[in-house]
Amino acid sequence: MPFDLGKRRFYVxxxxxxxxxxxxMTALLLIPAHSLFLFTTVAGRLWCGYARPQTVYTELFxxxxxxxxxxxxxxxxxxxxxxxxxxxxxxxxxxxxxxxxLGPWETFWVLFYRFATYGNAGFMRExxxxxMCPYARFQSAMxxxxxxxxxxxxxxxxxxxxxxxxxxxxxxxxxxxxxxNLCVQVCPTxxxxxxxxxxxxxxxxxxxxxxxxxxKKMNYAPGLVRYDTQNGLAQGLTASQRLRRxxxxxxxxxxxxxxxxxxxxxxxIALRSPFKVDVVRxxxxxxxxxEDCYVENVYRLQVMNATERLQHYRVTADxxxxxxxxxxxxxxxxxxSVRSLRPS
Ligand code: SF4
Ligand code: SF4
Numbered sequence: 001m002p003f004d005l006g007k008r009r010f011y012v013x014x015x016x017x018x019x020x021x022x023x024x025m026t027a028l029l030l031i032p033a034h035s036l037f038l039f040t041t042v043a044g045r046l047w048c049g050y051a052r053p054q055t056v057y058t059e060l061f062x063x064x065x066x067x068x069x070x071x072x073x074x075x076x077x078x079x080x081x082x083x084x085x086x087x088x089x090x091x092x093x094x095x096x097x098x099x100x101x102l103g104p105w106e107t108f109w110v111l112f113y114r115f116a117t118y119g120n121a122g123f124m125r126e127x128x129x130x131x132m133c134p135y136a137r138f139q140s141a142m143x144x145x146x147x148x149x150x151x152x153x154x155x156x157x158x159x160x161x162x163x164x165x166x167x168x169x170x171x172x173x174x175x176x177x178x179x180x181n182l183c184v185q186v187c188p189t190x191x192x193x194x195x196x197x198x199x200x201x202x203x204x205x206x207x208x209x210x211x212x213x214x215x216k217k218m219n220y221a222p223g224l225v226r227y228d229t230q231n232g233l234a235q236g237l238t239a240s241q242r243l244r245r246x247x248x249x250x251x252x253x254x255x256x257x258x259x260x261x262x263x264x265x266x267x268x269i270a271l272r273s274p275f276k277v278d279v280v281r282x283x284x285x286x287x288x289x290x291e292d293c294y295v296e297n298v299y300r301l302q303v304m305n306a307t308e309r310l311q312h313y314r315v316t317a318d319x320x321x322x323x324x325x326x327x328x329x330x331x332x333x334x335x336x337s338v339r340s341l342r343p344s
Pocket of ligand 1: 152157176177178179180181182183184194210211214224225
């Protein structure tokens with residue numbers, strides 16, 4: 001979704017938008033916002049755990065750390081370059097980098113985004129989620145007891161306690177949790193999922209994976225920490241019962257609103273005019289008499305081609321029989337002054 005700020009054009013999945021088409025941008029922002037509400041209501045913080053840039057970049061930085069320890073700064077620089085390439089043609093940006101001929105603003109923004117991404121994903125990481133992100137604070141308004149969340153099965157896990165692999169937990173009056181603390185150690189926000197749902201949980205599922213590994217080693221059933229709903233845990237619902245509860249009123253309302261926004265945007269885009277015209281009467285001269293006893297009226301015509309293709313336009317005027325027009329380029333290359341002439 002690159003933005004060409006110089007030419008004031010925004011490319012969104014093949015669609016070319018201009019500042020005058022801001023209504024489309026608004027709708028395009030409303031769609032992810034409502035999708036976020038919908039998906040959070042159905043399945044908790046899917047966005048935070050799997051898709052949001054903070055998580056993706058942090059995983060990327062961790063990957064770099066694991067493979068090439070110490071090269072986080074280069075990853076930040078590359079991110080800064082590609083980010084600036086979203087707002088300016090990236091081919092010419094790459095050529096300027098190759099010639100060491102970057103302009104002062106481009107250099108500033110490449111370095112700025114490099115420090116921003118390094119600071120976010122290489123240094124602060126999940127502290128951003130804990131202390132800066134407002135989404136964690138208001139997500140509880142979207143969750144209910146039928147939302148799929150990452151949760152610890154208290155009934156199965158408690159009382160927790162260490163034991164040998166061969167020991168029978170029932171004989172020791174213990175649950176499945178061996179209190180190894182690995183789920184806390186792998187948690188990027190450092191919380192203990194066994195204390196229940198907490199706003200710091202970003203839904204990354206790292207605790208599920210590590211706990212399943214522990215259960216496997218102990219020859220216990222997996223799923224002590226798992227995706228489940230609060231009602232599912234409390235009432236012991238089966239998977240099909242939980243699935244039926246997905247279609248509840250708030251999910252249906254969010255889905256209908258989302259569908260309406262998508263449909264309205266689709267219809268507006270399909271019916272969009274391929275050009276825009278502004279006609280402004282020349283304020284310097286009202287009607288005046290010219291040769292051959294004609295009265296001349298001058299209008300300034302601004303035609304904007306809203307497509308990426310070459311377009312031809314024919315300008316005509318009507319209202320009087322045989323009304324001729326003459327067009328001449330004005331001082332501005334894309335503007336034309338149009339004279340409509342009529343017999344006096
Ligand atoms: S990883 Fe599983 S077994 Fe270990 S402390 Fe966490 S919940 Fe208990
Ligand atoms: S490791 Fe578990 S408790 Fe920690 S953030 Fe990820 S999903 Fe939440």
